[in-house]
Structure formats: structure tokens, C-alpha cells
Amino acid sequence: MKKTNSQCGRRGERIFSNLCVLPSLLGVLIFFLIPFCIVIYYSLINNPISAQFVGLENFKRLFQSTAFKSASINTSTFSLISVPLVLVISLWLATLLERNIPYKSVIRTFFLSPIMVPTASVVLVWQVLFHNHGTINQILEMFGVQSIDWMKSSHGQLIIIAMFLWKNIGYNMILFMAALAAVPRDILEVAELEGAGRIYQFFHIKLRYLSPTILFVLILSLINSFKIFREVYLLTGDHPYDKMYMLQHFMNNTFNSLDYQKLSAAAVLFSLVMIVIIAALLIAEEIFGKDVES
Amino acid sequence: MSRHTKKRIFNIIIMLFTGICAILFLMPTVLTIANSFMTSNEITANYGAMIGNMTDSKKVFISENVNLKFIPDKVTLDQYSSVLLKSPDYLIKFWNSVILTVPITVFQILLAILTAYGFSRYPNKFKSIIFFAYLILMIMPYQVTLVPNFLVADFIKDNVGAMFASEPEKMPKFISNMRWAVILPGIFSPFSIFLLTKVMKRIPISYVEAAKLDGANELQILTKIHMPLCKGAIVSIAMLVFIDYWNMVEQPLVLMKDTDLHPLSVFLSQINTGDIGLAFAVGTVYMVPTILMFLYGEDYLVEGITYSGGIKG
Numbered sequence: 001m002k003k004t005n006s007q008c009g010r011r012g013e014r015i016f017s018n019l020c021v022l023p024s025l026l027g028v029l030i031f032f033l034i035p036f037c038i039v040i041y042y043s044l045i046n047n048p049i050s051a052q053f054v055g056l057e058n059f060k061r062l063f064q065s066t067a068f069k070s071a072s073i074n075t076s077t078f079s080l081i082s083v084p085l086v087l088v089i090s091l092w093l094a095t096l097l098e099r100n101i102p103y104k105s106v107i108r109t110f111f112l113s114p115i116m117v118p119t120a121s122v123v124l125v126w127q128v129l130f131h132n133h134g135t136i137n138q139i140l141e142m143f144g145v146q147s148i149d150w151m152k153s154s155h156g157q158l159i160i161i162a163m164f165l166w167k168n169i170g171y172n173m174i175l176f177m178a179a180l181a182a183v184p185r186d187i188l189e190v191a192e193l194e195g196a197g198r199i200y201q202f203f204h205i206k207l208r209y210l211s212p213t214i215l216f217v218l219i220l221s222l223i224n225s226f227k228i229f230r231e232v233y234l235l236t237g238d239h240p241y242d243k244m245y246m247l248q249h250f251m252n253n254t255f256n257s258l259d260y261q262k263l264s265a266a267a268v269l270f271s272l273v274m275i276v277i278i279a280a281l282l283i284a285e286e287i288f289g290k291d292v293e294s
Numbered sequence: 295m296s297r298h299t300k301k302r303i304f305n306i307i308i309m310l311f312t313g314i315c316a317i318l319f320l321m322p323t324v325l326t327i328a329n330s331f332m333t334s335n336e337i338t339a340n341y342g343a344m345i346g347n348m349t350d351s352k353k354v355f356i357s358e359n360v361n362l363k364f365i366p367d368k369v370t371l372d373q374y375s376s377v378l379l380k381s382p383d384y385l386i387k388f389w390n391s392v393i394l395t396v397p398i399t400v401f402q403i404l405l406a407i408l409t410a411y412g413f414s415r416y417p418n419k420f421k422s423i424i425f426f427a428y429l430i431l432m433i434m435p436y437q438v439t440l441v442p443n444f445l446v447a448d449f450i451k452d453n454v455g456a457m458f459a460s461e462p463e464k465m466p467k468f469i470s471n472m473r474w475a476v477i478l479p480g481i482f483s484p485f486s487i488f489l490l491t492k493v494m495k496r497i498p499i500s501y502v503e504a505a506k507l508d509g510a511n512e513l514q515i516l517t518k519i520h521m522p523l524c525k526g527a528i529v530s531i532a533m534l535v536f537i538d539y540w541n542m543v544e545q546p547l548v549l550m551k552d553t554d555l556h557p558l559s560v561f562l563s564q565i566n567t568g569d570i571g572l573a574f575a576v577g578t579v580y581m582v583p584t585i586l587m588f589l590y591g592e593d594y595l596v597e598g599i600t601y602s603g604g605i606k607g
Contacts, residue, residue: 013512015418017416017512021409021412023405023409023490027478029441031443031482032443032482036441039441043403102306102315103309106316107313107316110595111315111319112592117581118559118577120560120562120580121323121326124577125321126343169594170319219433230541230544233563234542234543235563238562248436252547252548266437270437271438274435276432
């Protein structure tokens with residue numbers, strides 16, 4: 001079948017290239033798109049048996065739930081803080097490592113190593129670090145600072161931000177380093193001859209060439225920021241302190257109580273928020289991405 | 295001081311700063327490995343305060359402070375012999391991880407190679423719409439996609455269950471254990487398709503034209519041109535996918551009710567409350583496959599995705 005297609009010229013080749021997409025498309029339809037339509041349907045009815053249309057009743061119920069409120073506030077504050085932070089730090093490190101420093105590749109390997117270490121493996125070390133009588137508190141006490149019960153206070157967010165940065169800085173830094181190396185040398189040389197300083201070069205030349213990579217790293221970090229539940233779950237289990245109660249905790253508990261309507265409403269709402277974010281990113285790409293793409 | 299020496303001193307200062315940061319980044323890994331060589335008693339003494347009351351019965355010294363120790367008092371392989379030989383529990387969980395992660399990685403990558411090839415050749419309007427849908431799906435977090443996955447799994451389970459309603463014990467094991475509910479959506483996850491399409495689109499069309507002049511058909515262009523040229527990207531994407539699923543927590547928690555079949559990544563969250571003396575060794579064993587992969591593929595990871603171009607198709 002495949003062979004005959006490819007032998008009868010361009011038309012066959014077109015068909016072959018379309019067929020290549022087909023298996024994946026079928027899978028995506030079966031496992032994601034079609035069931036998602038059912039999710040939308042579920043979010044609008046009262047229960048699957050009588051299936052009465054209730055409009056936005058489920059969404060109203062969702063907004064009244066305090067668990068949902070605190071879960072979405074915690075998740076969005078986490079993402080809003082950690083994603084820009086990881087972007088700035090990894091870009092800064094990439095510019096530092098752009099210099100010709102000794103042991104550069106060793107340093108790079110060390111930074112990259114957390115990406116290949118399963119969080120589950122090292123979670124105990126983090127627990128010891130942030131325990132009430134743990135290492136960090138002892139260091140704080142050495143300097144006469146009041147110790148903090150990290151896991152059981154609003155400082156809990158700091159732990160997960162630290163874990164997120166630890167895990168994600170390395171790979172982002174690598175992507176930035178590759179992009180920095182691809183900035184045309186001749187432009188930089190001309191700029192240097194004209195007397196442009198390092199900082200001027202960075203903000204006026206390099207940053208423009210980096211903008212597609214920045215956008216890509218932004219998306220990767222955003223995806224990873226929603227996976228932070230793993231770290232929180234491994235650190236604290238099913239029922240963490242309030243400030244560490246993430247959206248996935250809420251979803252899991254709703255799964256367990258089999259409240260499909262609420263669950264569907266939450267999924268639909270969350271996907272709408274994501275679509276707005278994606279649209280904003282695409283508009284950003286329109287604005288910033290154009291002038292450097294040759 | 296000349297300009298040259300000034301620059302060198304500045305470079306050394308930067309090296310010291312980034313070097314210290316880099317060592318801090320490596321610390322959690324090194325500490326886990328170092329602690330895995332301690333005796334159980336030493337671990338309980340150091341970290342026993344973390345698990346509180348449950349060690350009361352044992353008459354061992356427990357430090358009130360929980361302190362990270364770098365070098366064991368006595369180096370033993372006790373933890374490892376317990377993990378690998380005496381309690382098969384951990385090895386079974388390890389196998390659970392393998393049996394979920396390997397099929398997802400292998401089939402997701404194979405599917406991605408085929409699909410990315412389809413997307414990168416002869417682009418048309420229909421394909422770019424699908425690609426755009428994949429982009430959105432890729433960014434969607436598990437909090438959204440797990441709900442449809444759960445509905446499909448539930449639907450299939452109910453229908454297959456009805457087929458075996460009279461004699462439920464005859465239901466094939468590979469269906470009743472619900473592993474497929476995690477594996478199948480994982481295979482069709484569009485992450486690697488997205489990345490690989492980006493890479494394949496940058497292959498110069500002249501390569502393809504030249505191969506066609508030599509009489510290559512589409513399948514040969516895929517296997518002889520696209521795949522070798524994308525080898526670095528394929529290896530690095532495969533590594534990223536593998537580590538992502540090796541780490542998985544959300545999917546088994548939601549989709550697999552039988553906790554005996556959960557992967558080690560989920561199980562390790564409970565180990566701290568139980569066999570804390572073994573946790574470091576189990577953690578170390580769990581990182582062996584990914585560390586080996588890292589040592590083999592670091593260069594691919596660094597050079598594989600020299601990414602350029604925007605996020606759209």
C-alpha cells in the first residue's frame with residue numbers, strides 16, 4: 001500500500017504524508033478531543049442519568065467551593081512567580097557561562113543534572129532540608145534568625161519554588177546558551193567597534209535574536225509549572241498545608257468523590273484560562289518574533 | 295593592571311560564583327547517594343525525628359535535630375542488600391515503573407517520527423489546523439487532560455467488564471490491571487510530535503530533492519534522510535519523554551486504583567513514613583536508569599534541540 005502510493009508521483013506522496021498524520025490523529029481524537037467534548041457536555045448537565053441541562057449551575061457550585069478557590073489561587077500564584085523567575089535566572093546564568101571561563105562544561109553538566117534525577121529519588125533530602133528541625137532552620141538559627149516551620153506555614157510556597165527552580169534552570173539555560181551562540185558574530189563585532197557596551201549589546205541585539213527561544217522556554221516552563229503537583233505530593237502527600245494545596249489535589253479529591261459534574265466544570269474552566277494564555281503567547285510571537293526571522 | 299589580566303580575574307570570579315551554584319545544584323543527588331551507604335541505625339539516628347513517634351519502641355538514639363550528613367560513619371551496602379535481595383516489594387514497584395514508562399517512550403517516539411514527517415512534508419491547511427490543535431493540547435496541563443482520559447478509561451473498562459460479567463475472573467489481566475489507561479494516552483501525547491516537527495521542518499528541501507532524483511521513495515526519504523539528520527533531536531526528545539514519565543505521579547493516582555501496580559515514583563512518597571532506613575537506597579536505585587541515560591546522551595541533550603523559530607507551525 002505504502003509502496004504503491006509513493007511510486008505514483010507527487011499525488012501519491014501527498015497522500016502518504018497525510019496518512020502519516022492519521023494514526024496520531026485517531027489516537028488524539030479517541031483519547032483527548034472526543035472525550036473532551038463529553039466533558040463539556042457533563043459540565044452543563046445535572047447528572048449523567050437524568051441528563052438535564054442546568055446551564056452554568058456546576059460552575060456556580062465550583063466557585064462556591066473554598067477548596068477550589070484556594071487551589072486555583074495557590075496554583076496561579078506559584079506559576080506567576082516561578083515561571084518569570086526561572087526565565088530570568090536561567091537567561092542570566094546562560095550569559096555568564098557565555099564567557100570563556102575555566103571548567104565551563106563541568107559547570108554546565110552540574111546545572112543540567114537535576115533534569116535527569118527523578119524527584120522521587122531526592123525528595124527525602126528536600127524533606128530534611130526544610131524540616132522544622134532541619135538543616136536550613138539550623139543555619140538560620142546560627143545567624144540568629146527565627147526558625148520557620150516551612151512545611152506547615154505560608155512559606156511552603158518557597159520550598160516548591162526552590163524545587164521548581166532546581167529542576168528547570170539547567171535545561172532552560174542550555175536552550176538559552178544554544179540561542180546565544182547562534183547570534184550572528186559580525187553584528188556584535190560591529191556593535192563593539194561602535195563602542196556599544198556589554199549591557200547595550202545584550203538588550204539591543206542579543207535579546208532580539210533570543211525572543212523565539214524566550215517564548216519557547218516560557219511555554220516549557222509553563223507546562224512544567226503545572227506539573228509541580230508531583231513535588232508537592234511527594235513532599236507532603238494527599239493533604240498538604242493550605243498554601244500548598246494545588247489544583248491537582250483538588251482534582252484528585254473530586255475524582256475520588258466521583259463528582260463528575262464539578263470535575264468537568266473545573267476542567268472546562270481551566271482549559272478556557274489556558275486558551276487565553278496561549279492566545280496571549282501567540283500574539284506576543286506575532287509582535288516580537290517577526291523582526292528576526294529571516 | 296592590563297586589560298587582559300583584568301578580564302581573566304573577572305572570568306575567575308564568575309567561575310567561582312557559577313561553580314558554587316552548580317555544586318549546590320548537584321548536592322541533593324550526591325547527598326542521596328552518600329546517605330544510601332549508611333547503616334539503618336545511623337539513618338534513624340539522623341533523620342528519625344522526621345517520622346516522629348513510630349520509632350519510640352526501638353531503643354536507638356534519635357537526634358532531635360534533623361541534620362544532613364555528607365559522609366557516613368560506616369560505609370555499608372546493607373541498605374542495598376535489603377532493597378535488592380530481602381524485600382522484593384521495591385523491585386516490583388521498580389518493574390511497575392519500567393512496564394509503564396518504556397512502552398510510552400518507545401511508541402510515542404515512533405509515532406512522533408511518523409507524524410512529524412507527515413506534518414513537515416507537503417504542508418496544507420488541514421494539517422496546520424491539526425498541528426495548531428496539538429500545540430494547544432501540548433500546553434494543556436494534566437489537570438485538564440486527565441478528566442477526558444479518565445472518562446475513556448472508565449468507558450472501556452465498563453464495556454469490557456460487561457463482556458465478562460458472568461465470569462469476571464476470565465477477563466484478561468492486561469485489561470483489568472488498568473495499565474493501558476496510563477500507557478495509551480501517554481503514547482498519543484503530542485509533546486514529542488511538536489518538537490520533532492519543528493526540527494524536521496528545518497531540513498533543507500534540496501536534500502529531499504536530491505534523494506528523489508536518485509529514485510528514493512517517501513519511506514526511504516524518511517528512514518535515510520530525515521531520521522539520520524534528526525538523530526540528535528530524537529535521542530534528546532526520547533530522554534525528555536522518558537524522564538517525564540519515569541517521574542509520573544498524577545496519572546497512576548487517578549487512573550489506577552490498584553496501588554500494588556503503582557510505579558515506584560508514587561510509592562516513594564509513602565516510604566518516608568515507613569522504612570526510612572531504606573529510602574535513600576531505593577531512591578538511588580531509582581535514579582540509575584536516568585543517570586545512565588544522561589551520561590550517554592548529555593551531548594545530544596545539549597546540542598539536540600538547537601531550537602529556533604517560533605511556536606506556531
